Amino acid sequence: MNKAIIDLGTNTFHVLIFNEKEVVYKQSTAAKLGMGGINQGLITEEGIERGVKVLQQFREKLDQFQVEKIFAFGTSALRVAKNQAQVLQAFEDRAGIKVSVIDGEEEAQLIYEGVRKAVPIEKVSLIVDIGGGSVEFILCNPDKILWKQSFEIGGQRLVEKYMKKDPLPMQEIPRMQSYFREALLPLTNAIHQYSPEVLIGSSGSFDTLNDMYFLRTKGTWPPQDQAGFDYPLSEFQSAYEQLVFQDREKRMAIPGMRELRVDMIVVAMVLIRFLIEEYKISEVKISNYALKEGAMNYAQ
Numbered sequence: 377m378n379k380a381i382i383d384l385g386t387n388t389f390h391v392l393i394f395n396e397k398e399v400v401y402k403q404s405t406a407a408k409l410g411m412g413g414i415n416q417g418l419i420t421e422e423g424i425e426r427g428v429k430v431l432q433q434f435r436e437k438l439d440q441f442q443v444e445k446i447f448a449f450g451t452s453a454l455r456v457a458k459n460q461a462q463v464l465q466a467f468e469d470r471a472g473i474k475v476s477v478i479d480g481e482e483e484a485q486l487i488y489e490g491v492r493k494a495v496p497i498e499k500v501s502l503i504v505d506i507g508g509g510s511v512e513f514i515l516c517n518p519d520k521i522l523w524k525q526s527f528e529i530g531g532q533r534l535v536e537k538y539m540k541k542d543p544l545p546m547q548e549i550p551r552m553q554s555y556f557r558e559a560l561l562p563l564t565n566a567i568h569q570y571s572p573e574v575l576i577g578s579s580g581s582f583d584t585l586n587d588m589y590f591l592r593t594k595g596t597w598p599p600q601d602q603a604g605f606d607y608p609l610s611e612f613q614s615a616y617e618q619l620v621f622q623d624r625e626k627r628m629a630i631p632g633m634r635e636l637r638v639d640m641i642v643v644a645m646v647l648i649r650f651l652i653e654e655y656k657i658s659e660v661k662i663s664n665y666a667l668k669e670g671a672m673n674y675a676q
Contacts, residue, residue: 378441379675382434382448383668384427384475386410386508386532388580388636391434392668393441401437405430406636410453410509410532419457424466431471438473447675448475451483451667452509452530480526483667484512488521490670491578494603494663502572504651505579505666506644508532513563515570523566529559531581531640534647543623544642552643556650567655574659575651577607578666580637581644585615586662587632597632603664612648612660619645 378400383390386409393401407430413420419427438446454460454477468474478486487505491497491514500522503514509530515523538548557564577585589611590598598605619627619641627638651657 377445378443379445379672380438380441380443380447381668381671381675382431382446382473382475383671384409384448384450384454386414386451386453386510386530387640388508389427389430389434390668391437392672393437393443394672401441403434403437404636405433408532412536414453414456414509414532415536417456417458419453419459419463423453424463427463428466428470431467431473435471435473445675446473447671448473449671450475450477452480452507452526452528453532455479456509456528480510480512481524483510484514484524484526485521486670486674487512487578487667488514488516488524488670489673490665490667491576491663492516493669494578494665495576495661496604497576499574500570500572501574501576501661502567502651502655502657503576503578503663504582504648506531506577506581506640506647507579508640511647513560513566515566515572522570525562525566527559527563529556529647531644534643535639539639539643542639542642543621544646549620549646552646553650556647557654564654572655573657574661575648575655575657576661576663577648578663581641581648582607582662583664584632584634584637584641585612586664587634588615588630589632591631598664605662605664607660607662609652609658609660612652616645616649 381392389407390404407427505512507530
């Protein structure tokens with residue numbers, strides 16, 4: 377029996393179709409659900425149309441693979457949308473997919489469940505998942521979650537707030553750092569309590585960094601049968617210089633860059649560097665598994 381997870385992110389929609397033995401199909405498509413309205417707490421009419429179109433494509437795949445159980449869920453953009461009910465109704469009426477909305481705590485829990493399938497957690501670690509609407513932080517040790525919280529500071533929000541020009545104006549970097557210092561105060565307090573040594577990054581921007589690293593150093597994409605990777609801090613520093621200070625066209629020319637990541641990765645890099653420096657992180661790992669893999673046990 378085939379089951380499906382559909383993760384309706386703020387920027388990207390993901391579908392994962394699987395059975396007891398294997399994943400039979402997966403696809404990530406830019407829906408840009410939150411674009412143009414996320415900081416006002418709205419999904420625009422254009423955002424609804426883009427979302428419906430992607431879900432209609434997913435619906436064809438669900439039918440093709442005769443999926444019997446589906447867990448479809450929305451995250452940050454839908455969590456805060458004043459017109460949430462209208463959007464969910466449009467998705468159900470026009471794509472035949474009933475979508476629920478999960479809260480930030482549940483999202484963080486599912487991300488943890490996904491990441492631990494990919495990366496062995498051997499010491500106190502900080503899991504970071506940068507989405508378009510929210511960023512989830514999970515502090516954990518080899519046995520359990522120690523602390524977790526979702527913050528509404530995702531990439532699409534940061535792009536619309538700070539990246540009015542491309543490349544990112546230099547004066548916006550200290551402004552963003554000040555914003556992070558204030559917005560992430562609960563995380564800072566938890567960091568002081570648990571002192572993580574390792575940052576484990578999951579989802580879009582981290583996947584792109586890993587692709588760039590493999591293509592630059594080995595001339596190949598990361599192995600498809602591997603889901604967890606070590607990522608050198610020195611590599612991050614050179615990637616930061618490449619991504620933050622160049623314009624869109626030059627970023628797109630970097631091997632491993634994807635169209636759906638090319639804008640948000642700039643603000644994501646500023647956030648990642650802030651975390652590494654502010655919290656004195658000495659080791660970085662990357663997980664290809666995240667929210668949707670963590671949700672696989674919940675398809676009904």
